Each structure stands twice: as C-alpha cells, then as structure tokens.
Amino acid sequence: MPAEELETEELIKETAKRIFFQKGHLKATTQEIADEAGINRAMIHYYFRSRDLLFDKVFKEAMTKTMNKLWEVLSSDEPFRVKIYSFLDTFISQAVDYPYLENFIITEIATDPERIECFGFKDKKKALIQLNKQLQQEIKKGGLAPITIEHFMVNMMSLCNYPLISKPLIQNLFSITDSGYKKFLLERKEIVYRLIFNKNPPK
Amino acid sequence: MPAEELETEELIKETAKRIFFQKGHLKATTQEIADEAGINRAMIHYYFRSRDLLFDKVFKEAMTKTMNKLWEVLSSDEPFRVKIYSFLDTFISQAVDYPYLENFIITEIATDPERIECFGFKDKKKALIQLNKQLQQEIKKGGLAPITIEHFMVNMMSLCNYPLISKPLIQNLFSITDSGYKKFLLERKEIVYRLIFNKNPPK
DNA sequence: CCCTCAATTAACAAAAATGTTAAACAAAAT
DNA sequence: ATTTTGTTTAACATTTTTGTTAATTGAGGG
Numbered sequence A, B: 001m002p003a004e005e006l007e008t009e010e011l012i013k014e015t016a017k018r019i020f021f022q023k024g025h026l027k028a029t030t031q032e033i034a035d036e037a038g039i040n041r042a043m044i045h046y047y048f049r050s051r052d053l054l055f056d057k058v059f060k061e062a063m064t065k066t067m068n069k070l071w072e073v074l075s076s077d078e079p080f081r082v083k084i085y086s087f088l089d090t091f092i093s094q095a096v097d098y099p100y101l102e103n104f105i106i107t108e109i110a111t112d113p114e115r116i117e118c119f120g121f122k123d124k125k126k127a128l129i130q131l132n133k134q135l136q137q138e139i140k141k142g143g144l145a146p147i148t149i150e151h152f153m154v155n156m157m158s159l160c161n162y163p164l165i166s167k168p169l170i171q172n173l174f175s176i177t178d179s180g181y182k183k184f185l186l187e188r189k190e191i192v193y194r195l196i197f198n199k200n201p202p203k
Numbered sequence C: 001c002c003c004t005c006a007a008t009t010a011a012c013a014a015a016a017a018t019g020t021t022a023a024a025c026a027a028a029a030t
Numbered sequence D: 001a002t003t004t005t006g007t008t009t010a011a012c013a014t015t016t017t018t019g020t021t022a023a024t025t026g027a028g029g030g
Helices: A008-022 A030-037 A042-048 A051-075 A080-097 A099-111 A124-140 A149-165 A167-174 A178-197 B008-022 B030-037 B041-048 B051-075 B080-097 B099-111 B113-119 B124-140 B149-165 B167-174 B178-197
Strands: none
Touching (some): A008 A042, A008 A051, A030 A042, A042 A051, A051 A080, A051 A099, A051 A124, A080 A099, A080 A124, A080 A149, A099 A149, A099 B167, A149 A167, A149 A178, A149 B149, A149 B167, A149 B178, A167 B099, A167 B113, A167 B149, A178 B149, A178 B178, B008 B030, B008 B041, B008 B051, B008 B099, B041 B051, B051 B080, B051 B113, B051 B124, B080 B099, B080 B124, B080 B149, B080 B178, B099 B113, B099 B149, B124 B149, B149 B178, B167 B178
C-alpha cells in the first residue's frame, strides 16, 4: 500500500475524473469506477449518494479550476502577445491533462444547456472588453488583420483544442503513431502562434 | 399520415441518425428512438437485431458518406486554392447537418480505436501526396508560410469543426443567441480562408 | 476491556434497458 | 375463401446498472 494513501472520497473523485475526462469514457458505470479505484462500489454511494451527484461534483470541480486559470491569464496586465502566448500554453496544458472534459462539455451541455450557466464568472465581461481593447490596438498597430474578439478567440480555441479531442481521427488520417502525435501536438503551439500573428512566437 | 411514408427500416435509421448525430444524444435508448420514430420498440430489433448493430450501421453510413465527399473534393483537379475553399465549404455543410457525428468519432473511437480502421480509403494516401505537392508548390510561390500538410489540414479541420461541436460553450462564453450563432458560423468560412491564406477568398 | 463510531463489505432490492416470443394483422398469392 | 408472407404489437424474460441495508471491521476513547 502506498505511503500516503488517498482518502477514499478523494480517491473516488480522482479516479472518476480520470475515467471520465482523461479516458473519455463518459458512460462509465459505478462498477467500473469502483474497480479502477480498487474499492467497494457501495463506497461511491456512501460518499456521493448517487452516480449523478459524483459526476456533477467531479465535472464542476474540473470546470471551475480550468476556467479560473484561463480567465486569470486573460485578465493579467501582460502585453497582448505575451498574454495570448500564455493563454495558448495554459489552454493546451489543461487540455492535455483532461482532453475529454471539453468533449463532455460539448455533448452533455448540448442536451441540457443549463449546466453551463453556473460558470458565468463575475468579471468575464470586463476581461473580455479589456482584451478586445488590446486586440483592436494590436490591429491598429498593424500587427494583425482586422477581426472581432469572438472570432479571434474561437480561432485560438479551435486550433488548440480540436487536435486534442480528435486525436484518434487525426492519427488514423495521417497514420501517426502515439509518440508521433505527442510531438505533433507540441509543434502546434508554435504553429498556432505563427498562424494567428503571422510571425514567430516570442523567444 | 404523410403521403410518402418512409419504410419503417429507413425511418428508424433516419430517426436514430438525427437523435445521435444532430441532437448529440449518443446514449439515447431504444425506447427514445422508437418513440421519436412513432413505432414499436420491437421493430428496432426486428430490423437491426440489437441497439449496437443499429448504431454501427447508422454511424458507418454517415461516416462513409461524409468521408467520400471530402476525399472526392481533395482528389479533384481544381487549382489548390479553389480546392481548399471547396473543402471548407463541404466540410462545414456536412458538419452543420450532423454536428455530433464528429463528436461521436471523438468519444467512441477513443475507447475503441479499431472502429475507425474501416475507413482507410484505398487512395487516401495518393490523394494526400498529391495535395501535399500542391501545397508545397503554393508555398514556393510565396502564397503561404511553410507548413506540413498534416498541420495545414488539421488547422482547417480545427477552424471549421470546433465552432460547430462546441456551440453551447461558445454561445455561453460570448452571450450569443441561436440566430446570432448561425450568422457567426457563416462568417467563419471567410474568416478561416483569410486566416489560412492571409488573403480574401475567391469571389 | 468494552464501547463507539466511521468506514467498509456483501448481499439484496429496485429500476432501467435490452432482447425474445407468440399472437394479431393485413395485403398478396393461390 | 384460405393460405402465405412479411410486418407489427404487447407481453414477457433477461441483463445491466443503480441504489439500499444490515452486518462486520477496526481504530481510538473511556
């Protein structure tokens, strides 16, 4: 047994998170989770009452953590390009850890869009406005072709996220091995920056 | 009753396809499908033996149709930029029809990557090589910054597809209404072309 | 040493989903 | 008219998954 054994409750949450959002097995049963965690299935009910409550809690935690990180980056006082590069970095790191969190957001929220409501962060709007100001300045300086903040951000998110969530498809299309894919992903941080700014990334 | 009532088998397939790949409700039960189609649940078993076989058939059909369309475009004799613009068009149209097909590919294939094997089209490799030749020529001509065919295509796919499959998330982030989102998506064909070629699309 | 109490377990109950079957039906063939 | 055939239905059986409960364990406090 490991020196610092996780408390059962925490262990369940971590295991569930891994199965749901790393392995992408969103419909994993309580039995699968229990087996993977090496505990009795009843423990899940003991600590979380029901499968749905467990799922909710795990999702909400992962989502909040992620979103907070991202908005923090976007709200910082860094110059525009540094901020964007840092956003790419954070976004990709986070998505590498939980590639299927994004995927869950997509399918699950589609059937029940309420779920996402709770992530309306207080100063989201303010951060966006400020970022947009920076973006438009950058455009005026000629560093970027005219674009709205919405399209700009969707571009970034698309270019970072899609390759992560559609790994199997892309690997098949281009006959890329697992280790090859890792390299491919790492290359993308530069590729994306260059594409967006039409210029090499800082250092 | 409608004048040209669909044959039951076809009706089931169409209904299932809609629920699975338009509504994104991948875990829809046989009952839900039967209800939506207005038929007895046993009919699904009568025509398709099991839920899984139905799912497989529906998926395989949608996938094959999509892929064929895309490869056809990529294998055509059109000049590079026309071909690419046509690819964007086809890709987006198809994804608008079945936004969650992509999503299914992502989650389901993740747990069972074999599923995708069957879509190894005979002249995929040839089409890719030819396309790459065109791409590299375009780059030499100075029409494009140096890039591999893999990154180039992943860029295109990302920029087209991600906004479709992550509609709910983006709508929430930027407070966009449903009708606003439609407009947003249509704008993207131009946006993507401009981003990739750093220049306005043809006509 | 016994009591207490949270944590754990196995066995059970309930619910939800899938799969099967035998009978009813209805149109076409004989 | 009756048989045949493919389709449809309702009722039943099975399987899978979730949820509950009562008994067991084991560490700390009195």
